[in-house]
Amino acid sequence: MTARALPLRGIRVVNFGVGGVAPWAASQLAQLGATVVKIEAPNEFIMHTLPPWRGLTTTYAALNANSRSVKLNLKDEGDRRLAWQLVDSADVMIENFRSGAIDRMGFGFDVVAVRNPRIVFCSSSGFGREGDMAGLPCTDPHIQAFSGFATLNGDTKGGERARYYGMIDLYCGQLICEAVLAALVARRTAGKPQYIEMTMLGGATSVLMTQLAGHLRGGPAPNHSDARHSAPDGLYSTSDGTIAITVESDTEFRALCAVIQRDDLARDTRFVTGQTRLANMQALDAELQKAFAAAPSDWWLVALGRAGIACARAHSDHEASAHRDTWRRGHLREIAIRDAGTLRAAAPPWDFEGINPVPGRAPRPGEHSDLLRKDPANFWVAVEREE
Template sequence: MAGPLEGIKVLELSRTLAGPFCSMQLADMGAEVVKVEQPGIGDETRSYIPPEINGESTYFMSLNKNKKGITLNLKTDEGQRIVKQLVKDSDVLIENFRNGTMEKFGLGYDVLKEINPRLVYCAVSGFGRTGPMKDEPAYDLLMQGFGGFMSVTGEAGGAPVRAGYSIVDLATGLYASLGVVLALLAREKSGKGQYVESSLLETIVSLTNYLGQGVLATGKVPGRLGSAHPNLVPYQAFETKDGHVIIAVPNDWLWRKMCVALELHDLKDHPKYAVNVNRVANREELVGILTEYTKSKESSEIIERLKGAGIPSGPINDIAQLLEHPQVQYREMIQEVEHPTIGMLKMLGVPLKLSDTPGSVRKAPPLLSENTDDVLTTLGYSLEDIADFKEKGII
């Protein structure tokens, strides 16, 4: 079955994380993505080693499956002409250059929309393409700090820590892919493409969500709570005899069931703990009592008791344990694809499940310039032209 974006052609002029993650979402859903990289060097994540497989960066692989790969020197007139030819037949262009770079190449939206009025042009940036900080560089780590994320991540009183995943970059890529699909939907009605923006700044502001809304409403600034939740207790990791376990009690009904399951009957109707607002007010005292209990038990015993009573609970897996889990395997989140130099390559699957037009893992991440000759041939260039381009460093 074909993916929902089959027939959509995407030209990717992005690198590192947010832009490539955006285009990979589209590729997984059937779009034909042609990724343009710098000749001889490629996307900088090709050099993010270790880890690697046969010299290929696993970081690069994680962001570029289902894509064709070509190289073009965008600083040359011929390279720019080739991009314009590709744009004529493209539905989407994604770029994450610094502000003004595409215009310097003569490839800004105002130019490209004249070539193809149906083009959806997606610009991914750090602080947005307008405003006093539009020219500032931004990386995920910087934005975790700037965006308040690190102020609420880590243990109370501890030093600022980065989230283990590049959450701002990844979420920006997801927002960008949503923007592209929405613009394609709007094009069905208007017949015209449009300019789409997604920035790390606006993503992290959006992700403050209930914390941000709380500050706007009350002026009270939240701090670090480790694994705990600012509005719910108990809702965190607890130390056990052999490790840690997650206990998540989001309402008073489950609180009562938890107390019965763990035989903590004295706590169930205690006025300090019976309702969540009081549990939050007495957080430190209650967490201390619960920790004293959990430290006397094995993780498996606590999880078994709580799950048997319908209380949300679970282990803290490492990533290998996650990827080996039967549920992850059953949901086809680990798939294999043939790689030209590695052989069969295991890759992460497609998280969205569509019953009639599912996404799929069809192609391994491209080698540097793997598809350049084929793509240029479809544009009408001869083998002699292509050889000349290589000699001149255009491709």
């Protein structure tokens, strides 16, 4: 089988997205076989705020992998007609402007659904169409702060800390991809347009589901220490680096104590059960830290692995991306960019048996504009032939 057999082969997607959320969602659909066209927003901030690379940015290339790109001025009547040429023949439309902005542009769901009754339409914003926060701008760090995510990732002194920039963006993009796939099925069975509303607040809240569950049943408010659901669970310094371990049962804890030659910890009433270990995490961490500091990481990884305890070396980004298993499993790939050579970036995490993945490539902003202007009626067919 070839790439033509990918699950979304023949599905057409128009992406009005900016930043990370919608472009990443559209890119995931493209890597499942859909044909994606991105309508570039004027002054796309991803192109101006991140480190440049050969006329664009690496982030833009990674977020828009396997998309096509056209530059259209939606205030110009001629360009609006070209945009409609794309939307009228699309299966999916995705946008993530501030709530209500796409309606003011004249491309809201109510209008699009009349012209294209087969459309799956997804709107994503920070806080949705209703409520006190509706219509406000929202970026990844803002939603990490507002949702409580940053607080849960704070330090032991109560400081708040956002995880790396883009974490919630990418997660929300994955959620949009899931919702669109379900809506494509619903369209087939219901025979009518499908509307999806996605909020970054909803995405961030779903990330916190396990931390919130206890609080919402009447327990204490979650804090940074609640990020661990078992103990020990975390990073520990060795004589030459850092390792991560997770113990998920009392049996595993006794095995850990045997490995570090501290059977007394297994008998200590503070650490006998999972609940008592969680209640005394700081004391347990201090004892384990002293033990792990006595030997190098490689020694511990072998010994812990033989005992059946989940463990791993803490890598830098560079070390992880260079690891042979990262490449062996195909988690990284080369993305081709016109007049710029290739860029190494993350590959789709899935692998369909018997189906070749889509070759990695990324557009230059507006790369396909001339093709659209030259023959708008046959544009979709022309770009599909490139695949």
